[in-house]
Amino acid sequence: MPSQTTSTISFSSLVPWLIAALVLCVMPFIFTGGGSITIMNQIGITIVLAMSYNMLLGQGGMLSFGHAVYMGLGGFVAVHVMNIVENQEIWLPLPLLPLVGGLVGLGFATIIGSFSTRKAGTVFAMISLGIGELIAACCIIITVFFGGEEGISGDRTMAPPTFGVEFITQKEVYFLIAFWVLISTFLMYLFTQTPVGKMANAVRDNPERAEFVGYSMRWVRYVSFCAAGFFAGIAGALFAINFEILTEQNLNLGASFTVLLATYIGGVGFFLGPIVGAILFTLLQTVIGLQTDLWALYTGVVFILMVMFMPAGLTGLFAMHIIPWQLGRIGMLIKPYSKIFIPGTIFIVGAVCLTELINHVRHHGDEEFMTLFWVEFNTRSIVPWGVFIIFTAVGFWFSRALAVEVKEAWGNATFVEGVRR
């Protein structure tokens, strides 16, 4: 056996977690609206799912197109367990339900991973796609368990009260979710610091060499895969608790692509990336989703732009600025950034308005007036068309011209003699 550890976990390494716990506790008292708590609950669930997805994609180099399967299966079983608890056939307080979901996710990952992790790359991706389709199809066919297209529903409030809490309000559910987000994130962080977590990085970087230092790449991937399934299952049970219903939509390919998108936008190379991605993506989905039918289009455009220009994601964009910050040259960037901000915004507003206008005319042609950014105007008049086209064109032109300046400033701010970047 390896030698024993020498020191216990130091207090300073716990500080970020204590801050995170504090933030989670304070949040529902800052954003008090029922709507915002609902959104925060959704964000929490997406964080756990995206983090578990990043155990595959970011940490282990496995591109999965079917990660929602493990969340969905965990969620379905959780709803069934909720109903069994309601019939008082077993006794289980609601806060422990995510553990059930986690074990279900782990169980399925153990089975499916046993053959899907044999190869990485395209083979793994294709198998995950196939499994995703298969389970989604089963969902519609096996109505006894999955409830067909309507899905199955339960009632979380019928579980035995936990210290007098019956989880009737959204706020009570918020604290349950927050607790599990914190625990899961902490455990997933610890996983990255274990031998198998480190070897997951090694296998991602250079699977062949990993074999020559004594590790079977397949087993390393398998362990990561099972762990990712476990945390996805936890997310599924949290979903079941929050929404009290699960349908095929929660585990189909669409759901899997959603988590891929969220994780990627946040940044797969960073531990915090999926958290950033989950927050941003859920906000896009809920806040912007309320404003426009086209939110999926905007998400798609953002995704493509990220893949093309910022493969390290939003977190990567922040991390990039550590170098000029350390060199004390962050000030050099403020001016060019603020200069490009104005035409950039004009371009985005123009392009968005134009898109919305076309969509309006196409789908609500009978309504003469529409409102964009709190301004009502007549779609039949040439004025809004002209204004939006000019905004888009002028914004684009100036942004492009100023991009040169930004690039130059960036070069100056990060230049160090003799260091390649």
Next chain:
Amino acid sequence: MVAEALKLDNVTKSFSGTEIIRGLNLGINENERHAVIGPNGAGKSTAYNLITGRYEVTSGKIFLKGQDITNLQPYEVKRKGLSRSFQITNIFPKMSVFENVRCSLLWAMDYKYSFWHLVGKQKALNESAEKIIEDLNLKERRDTLAGVLSYAEQRALEIGITIAGGSEVILLDEPTAGMSVSETEYIVGLIRKVTEGKTLVVVEHDMGVVFDLADRISVLVYGEIIATGTPIEVKENKAVQEAYLGAALEEEH
């Protein structure tokens, strides 16, 4: 009789019908430094790939300290105490130098697929990793990503990854390829230091390095060993001079 550290018994390898290795017999004694030389395409790297399980042998047997290791997986061969480096640098480019070395130690230090140890808290593991980095002269580069090291530093790290974990038999594949004179000196010194008390097999084109380092030399030409012996014996061997060494030594001068 003491079992040889590494023994190849009539090993052959064919790729789609063409025999690349034709009956390779090679015995490496314990604690010796053995060099394998030969012209390009003679099958030196292929032989390494057969020994370490990267390729399957077509026929024949390979023994490590008397144990049959024929056609084991690379990780199984490593676990049995044989470790190799690569001709083309083969490191973990997106991990720091320290992480590279530490990962190479994990299995040997019995952590296996553990997800219940925190690597940062393992005193012996971290001390061993630091020690190796010190031996490699890479202390200042400890936290640099391996992918951005200079070529010579990457070659040093390559050797570090190979020797980490204390394998008893070390196979090095052209450790000084593409290096300047001073870099070669640094690497040769390093090899001497870190393979002390181990069995070393080295494939190398630089004859200066070979004659400097090796106790015995084997000459591999077209998939067969045509001679094995001390440096002097090999140098004076007629067949070797004709097939390879004459040309190689002339090139040196």
